[in-house]
Amino acid sequence: xxxxxxxxxxxxxxxxxxxxxxxxxxxxxxxxxxxxxxxxxxxxxxxxxxxxxxxxxxxxxxxxxxxxxxxxxxxxxxxxxxxxxxxxxxxxxxxxxxxxxxxxxxxxxxxxxxxxxxxxxxxxxxxxxxxxxxxxxxxxxxxxxxxxxxxxxxxxxxxxxxxxxxxxxxxxxxxxxxxxxxxxxxxxxxxxxxxxxxxxxxxxxxxxxxxxxxxxxxxxxxxxxxxxxxxxxxxxxxxxxxxxxxxxxxxx
Amino acid sequence: xxxxxxxxxxxxxxxxxxxxxxxxxxxxxxxxxxxxxxxxxxxxxxxxxxxxxxxxxxxxxxxxxxxxxxxxxxxxxxxxxxxxxxxxxxxxxxxxxxxxxxxxxxxxxxxxxxxxxxxxxxxxxxxxxxxxxxxxxxxxxxxxxxxxxxxxxxxxxxxxxxxxxxxxxxxxxxxxxxxxxxxxxxxxxxxxxxxxxxxxxxxxxxxxxxxxxxxxxxxxxxxxxxxxxxxxxxxxxxxxxxxxxxxxxxxx
Numbered sequence: 199x200x201x202x203x204x205x206x207x208x209x210x211x212x213x214x215x216x217x218x219x220x221x222x223x224x225x226x227x228x229x230x231x232x233x234x235x236x237x238x239x240x241x242x243x244x245x246x247x248x249x250x251x252x253x254x255x256x257x258x259x260x261x262x263x264x265x266x267x268x269x270x271x272x273x274x275x276x277x278x279x280x281x282x283x284x285x286x287x288x289x290x291x292x293x294x295x296x297x298x299x300x301x302x303x304x305x306x307x308x309x310x311x312x313x314x315x316x317x318x319x320x321x322x323x324x325x326x327x328x329x330x331x332x333x334x335x336x337x338x339x340x341x342x343x344x345x346x347x348x349x350x351x352x353x354x355x356x357x358x359x360x361x362x363x364x365x366x367x368x369x370x371x372x373x374x375x376x377x378x379x380x381x382x383x384x385x386x387x388x389x390x391x392x393x394x395x396x397x398x399x400x401x402x403x404x405x406x407x408x409x410x411x412x413x414x415x416x417x418x419x420x421x422x423x424x425x426x427x428x429x430x431x432x433x434x435x436x437x438x439x440x441x442x443x444x445x446x447x448x449x450x
Numbered sequence: 451x452x453x454x455x456x457x458x459x460x461x462x463x464x465x466x467x468x469x470x471x472x473x474x475x476x477x478x479x480x481x482x483x484x485x486x487x488x489x490x491x492x493x494x495x496x497x498x499x500x501x502x503x504x505x506x507x508x509x510x511x512x513x514x515x516x517x518x519x520x521x522x523x524x525x526x527x528x529x530x531x532x533x534x535x536x537x538x539x540x541x542x543x544x545x546x547x548x549x550x551x552x553x554x555x556x557x558x559x560x561x562x563x564x565x566x567x568x569x570x571x572x573x574x575x576x577x578x579x580x581x582x583x584x585x586x587x588x589x590x591x592x593x594x595x596x597x598x599x600x601x602x603x604x605x606x607x608x609x610x611x612x613x614x615x616x617x618x619x620x621x622x623x624x625x626x627x628x629x630x631x632x633x634x635x636x637x638x639x640x641x642x643x644x645x646x647x648x649x650x651x652x653x654x655x656x657x658x659x660x661x662x663x664x665x666x667x668x669x670x671x672x673x674x675x676x677x678x679x680x681x682x683x684x685x686x687x688x689x690x691x692x693x694x695x696x697x698x699x700x701x702x
Contacts, residue, residue: 231491232485232495233484233485238681239483239484239679240679243484243677309681336592336595336596337589337592337593337596339592340588340589341589343490343588346589350606351603351610354603354606355603358601425491425492427491427492
């Protein structure tokens with residue numbers, strides 16, 4: 199069974215891409231909305247939370263888990279894999295690294311993801327001549343959760359954040375946060391037209407189809423949140439385009 | 451002994467006002483940075499967290515506690531007072547209500563604070579003819595934590611949020627979130643000059659001086675965070691104008 203978790207609701211962009219391709223796929227989603235966001239917390243705290251999140255999904259029967267959270271993908275995968283040796287984990291960084299093209303690659307994400315240097319490290323491992331231009335964009339998550347995707351203020355903030363990346367004339371830009379695909383249009387309009395935008399949910403589902411196609415079977419679709427609320431249901435319903443009613447998850 | 455808590459670092463504006471008037475006052479500060487922010491979480495979750503925060507301070511010997519968090523002040527005071535009957539609690543709403551003047555009063559805060567309707571209810575209790583204009587400003591906290599106080603994007607966002615309040619020509623505006631005093635200048639420039647801005651940290655310390663002056667004694671100043679980090683220390687040091695090194699708090 200497929201489990202998917204995120205610090206909050208951002209990972210629903212992974213669900214959205216999964217459902218676009220496999221509308222009947224069975225899964226359990228967990229959003230840790232009682233402690234969201236993870237992006238500005240310390241690696242130790244993020245690792246502890248990630249283990250608790252995965253344990254919840256393991257207890258629900260998950261054998262394949264998609265870590266739909268860049269912050270966890272950046273700092274906690276070793277801990278997750280050693281704590282749950284029977285579970286196959288996918289994270290959102292490797293697929294994006296694989297999809298990026300060119301010698302100059304931009305990366306944007308939360309402060310924790312960018313601070314970890316994981317994208318830069320992994321890209322240079324692939325090819326040491328790649329130049330990486332990184333930028334933390336901590337206001338993007340609250341802007342998306344405010345549904346301010348189309349506001350002129352959001353465009354201005356995006357332009358301010360992305361200016362150093364635009365000046366470097368990158369070939370690809372990795373959206374290193376699961377919320378960011380919802381800002382794709384604003385981001386695209388702040389950069390040169392030829393820049394390839396790498397959307398990690400899409401790259402992730404490509405990889406799951408290739409490497410764990412047997413996990414993509416029809417079944418029940420369940421949504422759990424550590425702090426379910428009307429607001430969470432509203433945002434999930436708006437993003438996924440169907441009525442979502444989250445259940446309460448209590449983590450051990 | 452004086453205890454002060456907040457969901458994160460916003461409550462340090464209360465510490466700042468306390469230290470401005472009583473530089474040697476002893477206190478223990480707790481910021482629940484491992485679960486911050488509270489403003490977009492449900493009342494049940496906020497109440498549970500508030501009890502855990504107060505228990506930590508009670509265990510440290512606090513007999514007077516300042517709830518330096520509007521979200522907790524809005525939804526969890528009854529629970530706190532009944533769980534800790536020996537402790538004298540102050541919250542940030544009553545002092546602001548008392549300080550507001552005029553018949554048209556604006557209130558800004560997080561989504562949870564504004565959604566609770568607590569300011570409107572309490573103002574109308576004081577005088578049912580008062581007209582209250584409320585506005586949630588969920589981007590203000592991340593803007594402050596980004597240190598974007600002086601950016602043009604912040605000014606534009608403030609103008610967008612405050613436009614309905616400006617149009618109503620209010621007499622006073624209550625800053626219903628402990629982060630907001632750091633945006634006072636931006637907020638002031640979005641409104642008519644004659645509007646009285648009510649800053650809750652200042653109104654709160656006025657009330658503590660009147661009603662619990664004996665709690666303001668010289669002593670040790672301690673800062674605890676549930677997720678201490680270099681970033682938290684940096685922000686605290688910048689806001690308070692002196693070097694702060696947070697210790698780790700583990701909540702029961």
